[in-house]
Amino acid sequence: MAEVKISAELRKEFGKGAARRIRRANNIPGVIYGHGSEPIHVTMPGHALFLALKTPNVLIGLDIEGKNELVIPKAVQRDPLKGFIEHVDLLLVKRGEKVTVEVPVQTEGELAPGGNLLEHVLNALPVEAEATHIPESVTVSIAGLDAGHSILAKDVELPNGTVLAIEEDAVVLQVVAAQAEAPVEGAAEAEGAEG
Structure with a gap:
């Protein structure tokens, strides 16, 4: 499976209001966790993420402000009526890891x-x-x-x-x-x- 490259920014605002502002700007809030590290809260471009998530279990090369991380989607929350992506949980992975x-x-x-x-x-x-x-x-x-x-x-x-x-x-x-x-x-x- 090919790796999809997406750039992300660290998220500094939290809560429903902040999430709504992020989505209005055509971005998606998300959290990255795994390997015993602290969760990393990020914002990703909505269209690029939407296209990437069309492939099940897609491997994403996430560029977080210059730092590269490999992640796979673990949970995707969608609007129940419109189907828009509201939030994504991503799992950190390493090459060779099962x-x-x-x-x-x-x-x-x-x-x-x-x-x-x-x-x-x-x-x-x-x-x-x-x-x-x-x-x-x-x-x-x-x-x-x-x-x-x-x-x-x-x-x-x-x-x-x-x-x-x-x-x-x-x-x-x-x-x-x-x-x-x-x-x-x-x-x-x-x-x-x-x-």
């Missing part, structure tokens, strides 16, 4: 004919990987699977250097039989009354 992250699960192929449904029990798979080699996603083949089949965490093929951070027998995907629609109560009575 981190536990959730990687999106993608599927390929078609289920067996019959109108069955695919249930995503886990939309993201917890894995441990080197901070600079976090996979963007994992792909699972569902080709020809029929009702009753399940894909377990141990069945998911992971890139080299990546290991599961969840029980091997955890269900990731399962195929469920399509439910036949039951007649609506009262519909038959209404038809009888019409006749």
Whole structure:
């Protein structure tokens, strides 16, 4: 995964009013923590951060007033109605360090004919990987699977250097039989009354 470069400034004002002023200036407040260090409060350019966060578990090279830090997003708070980023928690990482992250699960192929449904029990798979080699996603083949089949965490093929951070027998995907629609109560009575 490529490293995204973003510049940041140290934040000196705190509280709701300060956060609102930061967001009005098209910036995003954030905090960096990890490695036992004191939290660092920063302000980052909103558009650059928004684009970077489109990639899950993106590795960000943050230039904080001349000091470079490697970080990954840990928590992103968004406005519940508009979806705007309101605040970001970032985790300090070092090259070669292992981190536990959730990687999106993608599927390929078609289920067996019959109108069955695919249930995503886990939309993201917890894995441990080197901070600079976090996979963007994992792909699972569902080709020809029929009702009753399940894909377990141990069945998911992971890139080299990546290991599961969840029980091997955890269900990731399962195929469920399509439910036949039951007649609506009262519909038959209404038809009888019409006749």
